[in-house]
Amino acid sequence: VKLQVKFRQGASHDKLDEVLGALVERGADDVRALFPGSDDPELGALYVVEANGTSRDRLLRVLDKSDVVEFAEPEARRKLARSA
Amino acid sequence: MRPVIEGDVPSFGRPARPREYVPGQVVVRVRPEAVRPHVAAPRMALSQSVADSLPDSIGEPVDYLRRNAGLKAVDPLFSPRLAQLRRSRLPPAARYRLAVAASVADVETDDLAGLAVASLPERRITGDLLETIGSSPGVEFAERLPTRWLEADGPDPKQNLQWGLRAIRYFDARRPSAADVRVAILDTGIDTTHPDLPDPVLYRHQGLRAQDIIGHGSHVAGIIAAIANNRIGITGIADCRLAVWKIFPDQPERGDFYVDSERYLRALGELPDEEVAAVNLSIGGAAHSQAEALLFRRLIERGVTPVAAMGNEYEEGNPTSYPAAYEDVVSVGAIAETRRRSRFSSTGRPHRPGGAGIQHPVHRADEAIRLPPGDRVRVVEWHVDGHPARHRGRGTAGGGASGMVVGPDLPPAARQRGAAAGDAREPVDADLRSGPSGPQDGAKLSVA
Numbered sequence: 001v002k003l004q005v006k007f008r009q010g011a012s013h014d015k016l017d018e019v020l021g022a023l024v025e026r027g028a029d030d031v032r033a034l035f036p037g038s039d040d041p042e043l044g045a046l047y048v049v050e051a052n053g054t055s056r057d058r059l060l061r062v063l064d065k066s067d068v069v070e071f072a073e074p075e076a077r078r079k080l081a082r083s084a
Numbered sequence: 085m086r087p088v089i090e091g092d093v094p095s096f097g098r099p100a101r102p103r104e105y106v107p108g109q110v111v112v113r114v115r116p117e118a119v120r121p122h123v124a125a126p127r128m129a130l131s132q133s134v135a136d137s138l139p140d141s142i143g144e145p146v147d148y149l150r151r152n153a154g155l156k157a158v159d160p161l162f163s164p165r166l167a168q169l170r171r172s173r174l175p176p177a178a179r180y181r182l183a184v185a186a187s188v189a190d191v192e193t194d195d196l197a198g199l200a201v202a203s204l205p206e207r208r209i210t211g212d213l214l215e216t217i218g219s220s221p222g223v224e225f226a227e228r229l230p231t232r233w234l235e236a237d238g239p240d241p242k243q244n245l246q247w248g249l250r251a252i253r254y255f256d257a258r259r260p261s262a263a264d265v266r267v268a269i270l271d272t273g274i275d276t277t278h279p280d281l282p283d284p285v286l287y288r289h290q291g292l293r294a295q296d297i298i299g300h301g302s303h304v305a306g307i308i309a310a311i312a313n314n315r316i317g318i319t320g321i322a323d324c325r326l327a328v329w330k331i332f333p334d335q336p337e338r339g340d341f342y343v344d345s346e347r348y349l350r351a352l353g354e355l356p357d358e359e360v361a362a363v364n365l366s367i368g369g370a371a372h373s374q375a376e377a378l379l380f381r382r383l384i385e386r387g388v389t390p391v392a393a394m395g396n397e398y399e400e401g402n403p404t405s406y407p408a409a410y411e412d413v414v415s416v417g418a419i420a421e422t423r424r425r426s427r428f429s430s431t432g433r434p435h436r437p438g439g440a441g442i443q444h445p446v447h448r449a450d451e452a453i454r455l456p457p458g459d460r461v462r463v464v465e466w467h468v469d470g471h472p473a474r475h476r477g478r479g480t481a482g483g484g485a486s487g488m489v490v491g492p493d494l495p496p497a498a499r500q501r502g503a504a505a506g507d508a509r510e511p512v513d514a515d516l517r518s519g520p521s522g523p524q525d526g527a528k529l530s531v532a
Contacts, residue, residue, distance in 0.1 A: 034349055
């Protein structure tokens with residue numbers, strides 16, 4: 001399971017820690033920045049959540065409830081567009 | 085006005101491929117006078133004892149290459165016994181020494197005697213290594229094998245098969261150089277050794293093999309920028325530079341090729357920093373993504389024109405495909421050589437309820453193709469047989485369109501021809517949604 005998350009810019013560290021803790025508690029294996037080290041606030045707010053032993057909906061519920069999350073969505077799958 | 089001949093395509097003054105040396109090859113010349121006293125010419129025995137009898141000034145440089153530089157083979161340049169040497173069951177150390185000895189013993193004239201080519205791992209060939217070998221008293225010189233290529237211009241042999249070029253009136257077009265324009269390709273990789281493809285200015289594939297996993301990315305690269313008039317393969321639409329991101333894992337997933345999402349999204353974020361004018365995306369999926377939409381908005385804001393495939397699922401319900409359906413993305417469908425929509429090609433749908441279709445302001449760095457904001461562009465695919473990557477698919481819609489974004493300045497006549505199936509300013513979705521028998525299906529590439 002992979003989720004894509006954007007946190008609100010300016011969210012406090014405490015609030016972020018609270019969300020990250022809740023994710024880990026509900027089975028998230030890894031939460032990582034999509035653009036690590038980026039000094040662009042918009043890119044720096046994008047994260048990927050990865051989990052193997054829990055359901056996508058369970059994690060999304062956590063994220064949807066948080067007021068520091070701008071959006072959270074399942075990874076959108078993209079396939080090579082080629083004809084046979 | 086003289087007639088336009090299809091082979092009459094300027095080569096854009098593209099510089100020759102910059103590879104100076106043949107990878108992994110070193111030419112060594114030993115001094116014949118250092119060898120001849122120790123071997124029985126002209127039919128020197130290929131034996132261990134002959135190998136052992138060579139003086140240190142000959143044997144030591146060979147042994148040094150074997151021990152310290154991963155020597156893989158030594159081939160005498162003018163010995164007729166090359167095959168025999170290669171088949172020899174002697175240990176490598178003896179075989180290499182004998183190859184050098186044969187380069188002298190088997191050649192009668194001193195002018196050609198003593199020349200051999202040593203094969204080494206490319207990374208082991210350094211200036212220091214060549215200097216060490218060349219400083220041996222028995223060695224006259226050691227140098228990298230220089231690359232040479234045919235200095236001949238001429239039409240590309242597969243150009244006549246490129247009906248797409250005729251469809252867009254490429255041969256009537258003014259083709260200003262796009263050599264300072266970068267087009268990004270996010271795809272399965274690129275074949276960096278292909279003789280008809282320009283070397284990419286960057287190729288990001290960290291953590292993955294450099295190899296193009298199925299040739300699709302190379303195929304796209306060829307449609308966009310195959311080197312024109314080099315007597316090889318096909319003619320690319322533009323002489324632009326390519327920046328390539330490999331966004332697919334090396335292994336397919338149950339036979340299907342799915343994008344590695346994180347690589348893909350990171351590449352989208354990196355594009356503006358690499359100063360690309362357009363990006364080609366032969367990918368799609370049914371789910372809208374806010375993260376992806378955000379990154380596309382940033383591309384548009386930063387002057388990058390995204391070109392994406394509408395998809396090939398017309399017969400599977402004709403789903404809306406993202407990223408093609410995001411606002412301001414140039415979305416691309418396919419036509420066949422008949423100039424009618426390919427039966428498999430999805431048609432796209434307006435992303436705004438009641439909207440007149442997707443609007444595509446297209447900008448080119450040098451304004452060769454210029455569309456005022458709000459104009460609509462309808463771009464279509466052509467199938468290219470015999471493309472340089474030997475990709476067996478039917479072709480790639482986006483490649484042509486990406487080339488067009490940065491490529492030739494289509495003559496007004498081409499635009500009129502595009503309008504033969506309808507006004508080029510008509511909405512793109514209306515054109516393609518009309519189906520194979522619809523009035524708009526004769527569309528070619530049309531920009532207005």
